[in-house]
Every structure is written in C-alpha cells, then in structure tokens.
Amino acid sequence: MSESKTSPVDLNTLRQDIDSIDTQIHELLNRRARCAQQVAEVKLAEFTAAQQFESSGDSNSSQQLLFYRPEREAQVLERVKAANNGPLADDTVAFIFREIMSACLALEKPMEVAYLGPGGTFTQAAALKHFGHAVISLPQASIDGVFAKVESGQCHYGVVPVENSTEGMVSHTLDAFINSPLKICGEVELRIRLHLLVSSQTSGKEIKRICAHQQALAQSRRWLDANFPGIERAAVSSNGEAARMAAEEEGVAAIAGDLAESQYGLQRLAGNIEDQPDNTTRFLIIGRENVSPSGRDKTSLVVSARNRPGALFKLLEPFQKADVMLTRIDTRPSRSETWTYVFFIEFEGHREDPKIIDILNTIEQHSIMFKVLGSYPKAAL
Numbered sequence: 001m002s003e004s005k006t007s008p009v010d011l012n013t014l015r016q017d018i019d020s021i022d023t024q025i026h027e028l029l030n031r032r033a034r035c036a037q038q039v040a041e042v043k044l045a046e047f048t049a050a051q052q053f054e055s056s057g058d059s060n061s062s063q064q065l066l067f068y069r070p071e072r073e074a075q076v077l078e079r080v081k082a083a084n085n086g087p088l089a090d091d092t093v094a095f096i097f098r099e100i101m102s103a104c105l106a107l108e109k110p111m112e113v114a115y116l117g118p119g120g121t122f123t124q125a126a127a128l129k130h131f132g133h134a135v136i137s138l139p140q141a142s143i144d145g146v147f148a149k150v151e152s153g154q155c156h157y158g159v160v161p162v163e164n165s166t167e168g169m170v171s172h173t174l175d176a177f178i179n180s181p182l183k184i185c186g187e188v189e190l191r192i193r194l195h196l197l198v199s200s201q202t203s204g205k206e207i208k209r210i211c212a213h214q215q216a217l218a219q220s221r222r223w224l225d226a227n228f229p230g231i232e233r234a235a236v237s238s239n240g241e242a243a244r245m246a247a248e249e250e251g252v253a254a255i256a257g258d259l260a261e262s263q264y265g266l267q268r269l270a271g272n273i274e275d276q277p278d279n280t281t282r283f284l285i286i287g288r289e290n291v292s293p294s295g296r297d298k299t300s301l302v303v304s305a306r307n308r309p310g311a312l313f314k315l316l317e318p319f320q321k322a323d324v325m326l327t328r329i330d331t332r333p334s335r336s337e338t339w340t341y342v343f344f345i346e347f348e349g350h351r352e353d354p355k356i357i358d359i360l361n362t363i364e365q366h367s368i369m370f371k372v373l374g375s376y377p378k379a380a381l
C-alpha cells in the first residue's frame, strides 16, 4: 500500500490548513499592532497631562515619555514561555514574541540603540537579541562612545559587554559606570559560537592569514593549533573588522559569529570552533531611566567601604540576614584613592522591594561611596 493512501490528509489539504492559519495569525498580528498603537496614544496622553500638572506648579517630578517598557516585555516573554505546550520549544516561542513586540514598539516609537561596533560584532547580536530586529542599531567605536551617545540623548539605549565566562569581567565597562549617570535597564546573555569564515574568492584556496579579535583567537587557540598550525594569526580590533578583512582580502580567513558571517556574505569553513563549548558573554542595556519591577529582577550596586577590618563583611552581611541571593561580586581599584577598592555587587530583587530598601539603607551607612546602578528584569531569552 502506498504511503499517500494510508495518510489521513494529503499535502494539499495540510497546506490549505496552513494558509488559513496564516491568515488568522496575520489578522491577529495586525490587531495586536493596532493595540500597541493605542497604548502609545495612552502613554502620550498621560505624559501630556503630567506635564500640564507640573507646569501648573503642583508637582516637580520631571516625568519622561517612555514607550519602551523593559519590565512589561520581560513579563510577556515569561508568560508565553510558561503557557507554551509545544511542539515549539519555549525559547522558540519567546524569540517569535520578541520580534512581534519589537515590530509593535517600532510603530509606537522607533528605538535607536548604540552598541560597541563595528557591525557584525557579538555586541550587535546581543542588541538584536534583546530589542528584536525592528530596532535601529548604531555602531560606536568604544565603550565610552556608547555611554556618551546615551548620556547625550542621541540614542535611547546602549549595549555594552560586561563579562565573559572564559575571559572574566570587562573592566572598562565597570569603570565607565562609576562616573556615569546612566542606569542599567536590562541584561542579555549570548552563547558565543565562533566560526572560521572566508569569502568566495578565498574558498578552496590556501589560507595565508587568520584574523580575529584577540579574545576570539584565545578562545579557539587549541582548535587553531590542531587544524591550522603554522598559519599566521593576526589580532584585530573586533570580530566584525576581521570579517570585513576576510571579505575584501583573498587568502584571509576570519574567526567571527553568525551575524558577521551573514553581514559580510562569508562562507563557513568550520563551525563552533571555540575550545570551551559553554562560552557565554553577558551584556548590559544602559539607559537614562529607572525600570519598574517586573517580578523577576536583579539589582546592581557599586559601593566603596572605609578601609578597615571587616569592611566587606559589613557590606555583605545585610544580604545574608535578609536571605537575598547575591549573583555576583567584583572588586576594582578605586581611581580616586590609592589602595581603596570599589565593589560591584549584584543581587536578586528590585530596589523598590521593601526588603531591598532596608538592605540598601544599611549598606549606605557603612560605605563612603554608594550608587545603585539599576534594577532590571533578569534575562528572559
């Protein structure tokens, strides 16, 4: 008996079903988009009313008009993941809704996001993962450049790397926070998958030089030793720059990620060549406004204690007493005084939670410098 006779429905019928479902999804998407446009009108009306109230002298809170709501986006993503019954994976469903919200937000207000460039870097990939592809992502030459674009209001948000699972903290990012008024509004984690990439003109020919950012070279050193011993390795300013060089120069290969591969139209000679299979980088979203609680939040703090015995213990004791989970602690030398240190502390909870308010008040009493860098939703993707 042939397969088509046993199958309950034929291909044409199934495709008609898919067409009809697509029509419904399409209608629902536009219904959702119109809803988001109405949300924007409500936000604008509330903002205008608050401004009028303020100019009448009854209030002096300088409220901002915020279209992007990180806490709400995190809640939507958590909700769709929790409600998912498959067969699509939870993460797949979340990624689809990430893009739907990105497109809806672009109708309300197109977001401009500065990131550590050039195009094709993992920081751009992190920006797109967090905000979705409807965002306008603008490359900057340095971490300070990203901070400056957001501080000046030229960009709504910024994306900077903060730590890598194999290379440790990005100290430049931590230092930049100390003197900046910006707040942390979110975090993104990205699995770093490195590939050996060449242009079509180099494909099938001899590779004379392999270019990559020094971290990517370090992270794939063993693979390179085994597969390309004796071939020149050149450290360049970023993986995006390496991809650009591979696209333009015959005989040059780059080590870079998926985004660089597609942006520069390169071919993959070998995939996932990183020596540590769980190589992950964490990025922070920086902005000018505080984020409201989402229910699954983290808070980051920078604090400097008086240089006396038990100082660090005094800073950390309130967390233990209140049973609050610390997620990270780092030390950096203080730039203002020799042999004093600043501590970057991250923990679960939001600065508006009563328990966290108590902890922050206690820590402030024991510190000479104290700054909450922000409370923000835990990475949902």
Ligand SMILES: O=C(O)C(=O)C[C@]1(C(=O)O)C=C[C@@H](O)C=C1
Pocket (backbone or CB within 6 Å): 036, 039, 040, 067, 068, 069, 070, 072, 073, 076, 100, 101, 102, 104, 105, 108
């Ligand atoms: O709920 C809102 O405030 C919206 O603007 C809607 C919406 C969405 O598409 O769900 C869009 C953008 C915001 O960042 C959060 C959510």
